[in-house]
Amino acid sequence: MNFLLPLATESVAGHIGFLTNLRYQTVGVMIVMTSLCVLAVLVTVVAKGLSFFPTAKKSPAPAPEAPVAVTKDGISPEIRAVIAAAIHVSLKSPHRILHVQSVQNPQLHAWSVEGRRQIFQSHTFR
Amino acid sequence: MNFLLPLATESVAGHIGFLTNLRYQTVGVMIVMTSLCVLAVLVTVVAKGLSFFPTAKKSPAPAPEAPVAVTKDGISPEIRAVIAAAIHVSLKSPHRILHVQSVQNPQLHAWSVEGRRQIFQSHTFR
Amino acid sequence: MNFLLPLATESVAGHIGFLTNLRYQTVGVMIVMTSLCVLAVLVTVVAKGLSFFPTAKKSPAPAPEAPVAVTKDGISPEIRAVIAAAIHVSLKSPHRILHVQSVQNPQLHAWSVEGRRQIFQSHTFR
Amino acid sequence: MFKDFLDFFTLTGFPEITWQMPVMWVVCLVLFYLAVYKGFEPLLLVPIAFGALLANLPAPALTTEPPGPVLSTMSGSVVEWHVAPGAMVEEGDLLATLQSSDPEKPELIEYRAPSHGQITELAVMPGESLQVGQKLATIFSREPGGLFYYISRGIEWEIFPPLIFLGVGALTDFGPLLARPVTLLLGAAAQLGVAMTFLAASFMGFSSGESASIAIIGGADGPTAIFLSAKLAPHLLPAIAVAAYSYMALVPMIQPPIMRALTTMPERLIRMKSLRKVSKLEKLVFALLVTVFCILLVPAAASLIGMLMLGNFFRECGVTDRLVKASQNEIINVITIFLGTSVGITMTGERFLKPETLMILSLGVVAFSVSTASGVIMAKILNLFLPEKINPLIGSAGVSAVPMAARVSQVEGQRADPTNFLLMHAMGPNVAGVIGTAVIAGYYIATLK
């Protein structure tokens, strides 16, 4: 494997030509590109394939909506406070609530919930 | 140990007679039977023994009742929603609420709570 | 190291003189004393140093207050019940609520919350 | 440039795909389908299936052993070394030719490297004899073992099943059992299915260790089944685990017909008077009683029984909330992920795509059915002596599979009489079955080790 041998040897001792490196990297990038291209194609095909038979049964409205969906449009400050308390109690650690919102469009809502969870989960509040 | 020797040897190599096996299994089942019998007897004796002095002090009403017990008979949909929110927030993962019920008979209630916890704990919602 | 040698040897075999021990312990206590003294001094110095520039920005009101702060002075039994439910659900284990209080003085409140957390965290309810 | 592509291709896993792999992918898809869309014990089947998927991709680095001393897996003698000290070897390279001392098949064996690295020592010279477990050579490398090599220690060292049982204990309420101790016998009776299956399996040619591991499927206790087969028949572990967990989900399909066949309508209509309240002290005493008595009886199952009752003691003593919570959630959830995936990772095509697997799956059904039947029959026998009759429908719950078997009794009971609630009555034999299975598992270990 022409470009791997020098590397193998090099990793043991000495330095390596820029051109070899350039080729090495180009191949690397091309491999990433092609592989993710292939993935993109596969995904599209799958999506097409699935779009034929109804997946409704198989994908119930995401559960997270359920609870919030129950709340009426305007949430009384009282409820707001209680949710706060609930969060406070349930997380057992200092914590600030950004906002409690009720939502019409479930579609949009799914995103925002998603977004909020994402951020909440992967970062602490500041 | 007559029936163990052949097994010991066999486990190293070769097969074993059906009758030996039959005896082996019979003994096994009898051991399970007798041992759990003994347990049953012991338990009954203990129960009898304890039933003499009052255990009231020693067995307070199971804590879980406390919170729910506070709720009045009919729970307003609003509260229902808030509990939903609380659960949602506190579990931090997709989740559906089966039902929130308030209870008269604490005895019965203990069971149902038990049942619900059991199932909740050992299985995910479907 | 005059008093360490005998100890070193002793730890291998034999017993040790009371006076050596006495000295050994005295030194130990003095070391603890002096070191914690030094700490006390350092801490005081630091505190003095920091007291010059305003640390307001750097020490925001402790987050935990936020949620509770939202609650109005008197909490309706209904809310109380719901918080109970929330705690119950969120802790998923038998649990008794001592009390849910709303607070005026944030300073005091910080302590009490602190105290309550301390105790809650390091011990189970009895 | 394009040539470089081909060069790299040789480094990928594509050339390594064997015919078994795609087949196993399909098996995994089936398991995923059952778990996700049919709700077959998803908490275990999803990790198992995913582990199996990884096991059937050409990624040996996931499970490779760490370098170190190479302990011989056979007795015999070294005929010839094919490597010299200082040589670099890849996992699977030929190390030496050994002469097996096994009287049955004394042929020459090609001994291959269990891990990659550099040979730093040959411990046995050609001509010298060696025995199982003796150091053959030493391999050195700075590369660690595979991720799943380390995770699997939890199974190899038999740590995971007891820890799962710690959580199970913290989740189990023995109250119904204590309120009606006689139900312990129903849990015992269900083990008859285990014994029967042992006979069947042994008759079909499985060794005693294998038979015991297969039979325990009838106990419907995943952790116990994994514990036992890891000890007595590790090569069957994947098949047994899959059977144990998927059948647990089949309980609602397997049991009802048997229950109905063995009971008359009047029996199914029997109402049992509601259970008395059991005091905390009783529950604590019970936990200690079971610990002492069962461990004295079958010391080999001490870790299972001990952890089960420790978790239960935490639960019932009422002063260790934090520990109950940790056992019921953190510990059991995290261990479940590791247990499931490391069971799955053993599920390679070579191991799983064998007639044995089918035999095991079918024996599993036998086990479940007989266990169910014997539970019901025992209930009927008890009714001959008991003053207040018990509903035989709760006998089937003796197979444990907590709490599903109990729910089946409940459902069947209500089919006969919608106002009859058997759930809590069935919880008694249901949890008794867990103890019964642990005891017979201990019996097998004690006698077969």
Add this chain to the structure above:
Amino acid sequence: MFKDFLDFFTLTGFPEITWQMPVMWVVCLVLFYLAVYKGFEPLLLVPIAFGALLANLPAPALTTEPPGPVLSTMSGSVVEWHVAPGAMVEEGDLLATLQSSDPEKPELIEYRAPSHGQITELAVMPGESLQVGQKLATIFSREPGGLFYYISRGIEWEIFPPLIFLGVGALTDFGPLLARPVTLLLGAAAQLGVAMTFLAASFMGFSSGESASIAIIGGADGPTAIFLSAKLAPHLLPAIAVAAYSYMALVPMIQPPIMRALTTMPERLIRMKSLRKVSKLEKLVFALLVTVFCILLVPAAASLIGMLMLGNFFRECGVTDRLVKASQNEIINVITIFLGTSVGITMTGERFLKPETLMILSLGVVAFSVSTASGVIMAKILNLFLPEKINPLIGSAGVSAVPMAARVSQVEGQRADPTNFLLMHAMGPNVAGVIGTAVIAGYYIATLK
């Protein structure tokens, strides 16, 4: 058939019961009673007692070492081998007769197998000399070690105590201490009890390592006590752990009389002005100060101090909620279960039913009492110099035992004046005591290792 029964009986644990076992069962029951019905530190005592119960059942498989090289536990020479390579041995079988080289007692020792399996190597020939830790032989088996052998690594490797301290740090608020730094001295003074107890123990004939481990009970810090005795006197670990944790619960009984005896009513009535608010920055600086200064002073206690302040830094920095939560709950709860049970599993009758144990238990009371007294006295001494007096009742909190000792000060204070709240003032010496004990523990390790 009945004969088979008897055959099996020989495989059970019943024949192995020794007289110590039932005695220890009673000891366990007492511990359970104290923990469950008297609320003695149940989070630790329940796992310890349950571990002790398991330790006193004939189930060697719970703690057996995994097979592998047998490292000699003594220096001397091999007189004779009683096994040949290839022989199968059970744990406890006679391996060899060794001649001890210990000048004190040069008798012959019968060396027994530490684990079960097949001998694959005898590393020392008869007549050859060997030293502690040298490889004597190698045993091979596919059986792993016992469950608690693996869990106990956390104590053997001194991992559990620091991890517990990580959680303790995340649960501790040093604010009160920072608001009145002089209280650090109260925490320091309390260590006088440790020193006194060392003298007493050493005088009673304990070795220095043992004396230090016993003395540290007076520090009222479970993890530190376990850490120190695992290092300096592992054979006393169970007794020390039991004393440390049960006395912590006795604080409300031991302290009040001493406090009252040493203080006058006017002193008990002293009111302290409420503590200033301490800024986040101060708390963070303090965490780093303690880490650097104390580790420089006693590097031997680095893991304890480092983890304690790491947890505290997480807590105070306000941007690592997830890590605080993990330290305060997941980590500390799970480790507590494993720490407690693996301490308990060392509590075998042979080890625990000894006069030493009683001596240790009594020395523990001494330690607590002197610590309490010296804390109070130090407070009175400080009052000679301080412009604003401190209430000597908070001096007793210097023994740590967070937060119980502080609550005792609060209660005693209110007995004198119901409107006087000392809790938060007592938290200062209370947490200072944790640091003080860690320092003196480090001093002992540095000088005795």
Add this chain to the structure above:
Amino acid sequence: MFKDFLDFFTLTGFPEITWQMPVMWVVCLVLFYLAVYKGFEPLLLVPIAFGALLANLPAPALTTEPPGPVLSTMSGSVVEWHVAPGAMVEEGDLLATLQSSDPEKPELIEYRAPSHGQITELAVMPGESLQVGQKLATIFSREPGGLFYYISRGIEWEIFPPLIFLGVGALTDFGPLLARPVTLLLGAAAQLGVAMTFLAASFMGFSSGESASIAIIGGADGPTAIFLSAKLAPHLLPAIAVAAYSYMALVPMIQPPIMRALTTMPERLIRMKSLRKVSKLEKLVFALLVTVFCILLVPAAASLIGMLMLGNFFRECGVTDRLVKASQNEIINVITIFLGTSVGITMTGERFLKPETLMILSLGVVAFSVSTASGVIMAKILNLFLPEKINPLIGSAGVSAVPMAARVSQVEGQRADPTNFLLMHAMGPNVAGVIGTAVIAGYYIATLK
């Protein structure tokens, strides 16, 4: 008495302070400041900085190796032994003089003890040659290794990064990616920055392994960076980890100027029509597709990709709530603490205070910038072909750094048009970048190992 004080002083760490330590303390303070007051990835930087603080205190006991066989770290021959069997050695004592066989520099090396204890065996005689990894001697002691020696196994054995990825997978929603698969290319393009940096690093004289590890910083995936450098350049691990995590926090500063420079206002104004809802089944199929395809392509990254998609499968299948919760919280939080501290503990002054570190930090900026640019440019290229244009501002999100890069796209988008919401559109390339980086990391491992 005062003399005793001085005696003790010699046992403290104060005499051991080197000039690097105070310098590193300042470095730690800077990291703490960035983490706590500037919000730079505090979840990782706080543990790393605290670990670094401990690493730069004279407490060798924190990281010392446990006693056992001493495996030579070099090839050559033994010239002379400076210890005899039975001798007690401290960590760092001179053991032997070795003659290196390295043709480059064949000088004599003084070989020092890796741990403390008693020499029980000298395995190589003077004059004999030995090779890397061969047993040189055996040291015995009852003392265990240091706390961080054990914790660091998680990095040495490459266990922590995959476990973090398990949690990341459980936290990641690939929905936006599936709704617009073309965004996968943006995630791929961003890897160009990695390749460029490799060239730069290699040109600056770093070896290929080092260059790859440095380059991967541009991938903005902490766990992948740690995984790769632990494999290819462990000595650079601390610098790389610090760069990887602090630059992730710098994303909001580094990216915007580049994004604006490369895009025209009309491009920034492009509105993308809202994403279609993606079905559960699609997400599940995707998880399996990525697992199979990517592991086949780069088996070396199997543990990273496998765990990532396992966590994601848990998340999407909707029937394993408990496992999702465990992955998203318990596992990722606990591992983060251990990962961070054990990365920090490697950050000793000798290692970190080097010109290389500055070069790495500067190369890191290059990597991030080029990645950002190439992502944006790729988006513009795609627009030449795509019927419905995509807003090039989401191209920059291809560097992953989930979810910060996506938020930057959102912010920049709104700066151009306050009513334009790009967040969800940017999540596509954002998560694609994770896969892209894992693939190129696998490519490096496959070709450089």
